[in-house]
Amino acid sequence: MRSVVTGGAGFIGSHLCDALLERGDNVWCADNLYLGKKENIDHLSFEERFHFVLCDVTKPDELDALFEESRPEIVYHLAANSDIQAGSTDHTIDLRLNFISTYEVLEAMNRFGCKKIFFASTSAVFGETEGRLFEEYGPLRPISFYGASKLAAESYISVFVDNYGFQAWILRFPNVVGERATHGAVYDFIMKLGRDPHRLVVLGDGTQTKPYLYVKDLVDAILLVVEKASEPLAVYHVGNETLTSVREMAEIVIEEMGVDAFIEYTGGSKGWVGDVNRFEYDISKIKSLGWTPSCTSTEAVRLSVRKILGKE
């Protein structure tokens, strides 16, 4: 299988490249190295079936060059701004990197007759909600530019499926943790404690509670959904049925780093403007395909801390 992974040098994208190569795919990793890092894919550079293409996927001419070379059967479109906070100050970041990028990738795919797309979406399309979120849940009222741009992208994918016969798999990611992360609370806490092992400033009051998923469990879910879900527009939630609070996470990081730090909460129920402070997924749909996470949310957090610290 000839596969393109946009954002392939990023946190999740690089793990996906690993898995696709392992199962025998020819992989074109397209990345502008804005958030992605060469060091995430350095270990693949001697792999014959791995091709790195420096590419800004918001630019039609660069996409044309990518598709001309790769002629893919499927595109895994993971390129995005994944830093929700950054998008709250400069609104054009998510607009360009999440929405326009998806629109241009769809147009390029259509030009080259490639009609299979996997899209990395997010729980943030929902905004603040109550109860477990199932796939068909409405209304969708995002409260972050990140969530809005991903919902806009989902909307356009829906049209390409109907108008041009695309097959699309939209997987709505939860918070994902693991080695190679570039941001997020776990990464953030480790960095902060590295700078000052006695004091950890935590945004909010620590009660924000969400499901965390280990990155390799997520990659398994991506491969499974694309293999098993045959509907033209397959929308799936993926995550953990268990939850972890920010307070627990901070305590795990402190414990695993072996430091004696005082936790200082900035207060308020939200980490930042646009932060959804609690959500729960209904994941029965993806479980019915045969996927389950290998560990609980809190186990995933601890495993990630240990991986990032090089303890595992």
Next chain:
Amino acid sequence: MRSVVTGGAGFIGSHLCDALLERGDNVWCADNLYLGKKENIDHLSFEERFHFVLCDVTKPDELDALFEESRPEIVYHLAANSDIQAGSTDHTIDLRLNFISTYEVLEAMNRFGCKKIFFASTSAVFGETEGRLFEEYGPLRPISFYGASKLAAESYISVFVDNYGFQAWILRFPNVVGERATHGAVYDFIMKLGRDPHRLVVLGDGTQTKPYLYVKDLVDAILLVVEKASEPLAVYHVGNETLTSVREMAEIVIEEMGVDAFIEYTGGSKGWVGDVNRFEYDISKIKSLGWTPSCTSTEAVRLSVRKILGKE
């Protein structure tokens, strides 16, 4: 009240300008005259409280000039490409005129501290569905670039409400009919029969069935929703509980024009790619505010034909 109406020289926009002036507002009508027409607002040119501003609302500098002059308390954002078919060939039309315009209007409002927006949305955000559509219905899977661009715009409005304290009224329009229409089946049939009174070519098989609303009923709904709905993000469906088929509509136009035309159906259940061939709204939410349409869907169609023909 100082009010801006974007797309104010268009079909629905010009009727809204009429109604706002009648109730005493100072109205700034912003239009690039791409679909809007000077003749729709010519009758307002001697009105002291009416101000026409030639403005492309996708351009921040032109919006700045508009806001500098008008300093509005509320923006009625109706500027859009409203021709769904046109968007299916050139995808950038809806992207720019419906989505980017909304994004830029929101940003301009934020710069000038204007935080009340009325937004003209559409049933097309839903795509193909079954049963009556209520406001919180999910999933949203548009099948036209028009619907996708409006859903993308709704998503961004949701974020401005949460992050910047905007108050927004999103009214999802059905098919709207009446004098000053620039396209749509009623307008299209009249034009075709004007050219050839013996033969009417109708796209699809005539069974497409939808609720049609008379434009002045819609304008009443706009004013009422903005006056009565106090939630920060007020989403309402507006329409008729009765429906009209394309076949009935063709027959009404032929009868009212007094011609003896043969109807030729192109076949298939859809008028064009991206056409939703049937939908029904649940309008109990807007009815609870005190609004009801003044006539049925089929009466609205007949009234519009007579108005366009100058018979009423």
